[in-house]
Structures are given as C-alpha cells and as structure tokens.
Amino acid sequence: MIKANYEELVKRIAELANVSVDEIKKRVEEKRARLSGLISAEGAAQLVAAELGVSFENQRFKIAQLLIGMKKVNVVGKVIEVYPIKKYIRGGQENEIASFLLADETASIKVVVWDTNIIEKIKNKEIKENCVVEIKNADVRGTTAKELHLGSRASIELSDEKIEKVVLEEFLPEKKLCDVNAGERINVRAFVVQAFQPAFFSVCPECGLRISYENDKAVCVKHGTVVPEKRALLSMIIDDGTDNLRAIAFHEVICKILKISKEDILKLQESDFWLDKKSELLGTEMIFSGRVRKNVLFDRLEFVIENAREVDVEKLIEKLSKNL
Numbered sequence: 001m002i003k004a005n006y007e008e009l010v011k012r013i014a015e016l017a018n019v020s021v022d023e024i025k026k027r028v029e030e031k032r033a034r035l036s037g038l039i040s041a042e043g044a045a046q047l048v049a050a051e052l053g054v055s056f057e058n059q060r061f062k063i064a065q066l067l068i069g070m071k072k073v074n075v076v077g078k079v080i081e082v083y084p085i086k087k088y089i090r091g092g093q094e095n096e097i098a099s100f101l102l103a104d105e106t107a108s109i110k111v112v113v114w115d116t117n118i119i120e121k122i123k124n125k126e127i128k129e130n131c132v133v134e135i136k137n138a139d140v141r142g143t144t145a146k147e148l149h150l151g152s153r154a155s156i157e158l159s160d161e162k163i164e165k166v167v168l169e170e171f172l173p174e175k176k177l178c179d180v181n182a183g184e185r186i187n188v189r190a191f192v193v194q195a196f197q198p199a200f201f202s203v204c205p206e207c208g209l210r211i212s213y214e215n216d217k218a219v220c221v222k223h224g225t226v227v228p229e230k231r232a233l234l235s236m237i238i239d240d241g242t243d244n245l246r247a248i249a250f251h252e253v254i255c256k257i258l259k260i261s262k263e264d265i266l267k268l269q270e271s272d273f274w275l276d277k278k279s280e281l282l283g284t285e286m287i288f289s290g291r292v293r294k295n296v297l298f299d300r301l302e303f304v305i306e307n308a309r310e311v312d313v314e315k316l317i318e319k320l321s322k323n324l
C-alpha cells in the first residue's frame with residue numbers, strides 16, 4: 001500500500017511538472033540523502049514537487065494518498081459516521097465546528113468542518129451517514145493523525161459515484177523501529193521476542209478511570225462507589241530487525257494478540273494458561289498499529305498498540321512479486 005501510494009504520487013508529480021518519473025525519483029533520493037533519511041519518501045516527494053512549482057490544488061486523491069500539508073485537494077468518499085457538533089468561542093463569539101468520518105476503498109479520514117454553510121448541510125441532514133460526497137478545496141492538516149479540513153473556500157456536494165467496499169481503518173505510515181519518534185502514529189511489522197505475564201488493575205465500568213479503595217469500597221472520582229472492572233495490561237518486546245521496542249497493549253487488544261476471547265482474559269492470571277499462550281506468541285510476526293510515546297519514568301520510548309493483525313503471507317508475496 002505504502003509503495004503503491006508513493007509510486008502514484010511520483011507519477012502524479014512527474015505528469016504535473018512535465019518531467020520523467022525517473023527524474024522525480026532521483027530528486028527524491030537526493031533530497032532524502034541530504035536530509036540523512038530523516039524524511040519519508042512521500043515527504044521528500046512533496047518537497048520536490050514544491051521546488052518544481054507543482055501544486056496539488058484541484059487534484060483528486062484517494063484518502064490513503066493524502067499527505068499532511070496538501071492544500072485545496074479534492075476527494076470523493078462515503079460518510080461513515082457524523083459526530084456531534086461542537087461549539088467553541090473565538091473573539092467572544094460562539095462558533096460551531098462539525099466533523100465526520102469519511103472513507104473510500106483505500107482508507108478513512110476524519111473530516112473537520114469550519115464552514116458555516118457546510119455545517120448547515122450537516123445539520124439539516126442533506127449530508128448524512130452513508131451518502132457519497134465529493135469534497136473540493138479541502139486542506140490536509142494534522143500533527144500525527146491526518147485530518148481533512150473544510151474551510152470557507154471548501155465545498156461539498158452529493159455524488160452519484162458508487163463506493164462498494166470502504167476501508168474503515170485509518171491509513172498509518174509503515175515505519176522501521178529504528179526510525180520511530182515519540183508522538184507518531186504508525187504501523188510496524190515486527191516479531192514478538194519477549195512477553196511478560198499481564199498485570200491487572202481495576203477501573204470504573206462507567207468511565208474507565210482507575211479507581212481507588214476507601215474502606216474496602218471501590219470509588220471513582222467521577223462516579224462514586226462502583227463495582228470495579230478488571231483490566232489487563234500486556235507488556236512485550238517487539239523487534240523488526242532494525243531495533244527493538246517495548247510495546248504495551250490493553251484488554252481488547254490483548255485478545256487480538258493472543259487470539260483469546262474476552263472471557264479468557266482473566267485466566268491470564270493463571271501461570272499455566274499464560275505460559276501456554278506465551279509460547280504460542282513468541283516468534284510470531286504481526287503488523288502492529290499504534291502510538292509511540294515517551295515513558296518519562298523510564299526515559300525510553302514505548303509503543304502503545306491499538307490494533308494488531310497477523311502478517312498476511314499471501315498478500316505479502318503478491319506485493320513483493322509486483323515490486324520485482
């Protein structure tokens with residue numbers, strides 16, 4: 001997917017700049033070499049595009065191809081979920097901000113709407129869940145997660161296009177462990193090389209916050225006395241050949257990693273059950289999605305896993321053979 005997007009982007013830049021694809025690739029590699037590989041191929045391609053005077057304005061993109069910093073781009077997608085409208089105050093005036101999740105065949109993205117006319121369309125349900133829309137003049141913003149921002153020059157119209165199979169996953173860049181930085185949300189393909197028996201802690205069933213005990217009663221700061229829920233925390237070391245990293249996963253994600261049901265989570269407290277699962281887990285290669293954060297206490301980076309899936313070997317072979 002990454003590869004395909006990069007190729008597509010390079011092709012697009014080459015066409016718009018009227019230069020050969022090889023020339024663009026050469027410039028991208030030069031740029032990356034000069035920046036000591038600190039920049040992704042896509043990021044370098046954007047810089048090359050800017051140097052060549054290429055703009056992506058009014059170009060149509062698939063959601064997975066959108067890159068932070070692109071301006072005035074066009075996208076067609078299906079509205080998956082409309083989120084509640086929020087209010088904010090600027091200059092003493094109350095304003096509204098709308099948002100929804102948009103998806104196409106390649107990925108999903110959060111759309112943030114500032115334009116009052118478009119917010120009106122969402123309020124009166126002209127734009128609602130399951131409709132396919134064409135968005136024009138939108139900007140791609142964000143620090144880690146990409147967002148599509150619709151300001152006053154943006155427009156949105158219902159579209160007749162059919163989008164059969166939407167991909168609901170957010171598109172995250174794939175990275176090597178030696179290249180990760182705190183704050184990034186990424187995909188990593190790595191082996192589990194060590195795993196520690198999960199720790200359990202109690203949370204409020206209403207809000208998920210940790211509870212404290214007063215006179216043997218479980219108390220949530222927000223919800224008072226509650227019947228606590230036990231949550232598990234799994235800590236592992238993952239390795240992709242370039243480096244290793246401490247990775248942690250919570251409750252539901254642990255089920256995906258260990259391939260167990262939610263009912264079996266508490267059984268991880270039993271040594272036999274855990275050792276059994278651990279021996280199956282060690283040496284497994286998976287694609288982990290999540291967020292890199294700095295653990296201040298231990299002064300090290302760690303990876304908070306939000307999703308995990310096994311490497312689809314057949315898909316991988318297909319991808320590799322295409323790149324030959």
Ligand SMILES: [Zn+2]
Binds near residue numbers: 204205208209223
């Ligand atoms: Zn609570």
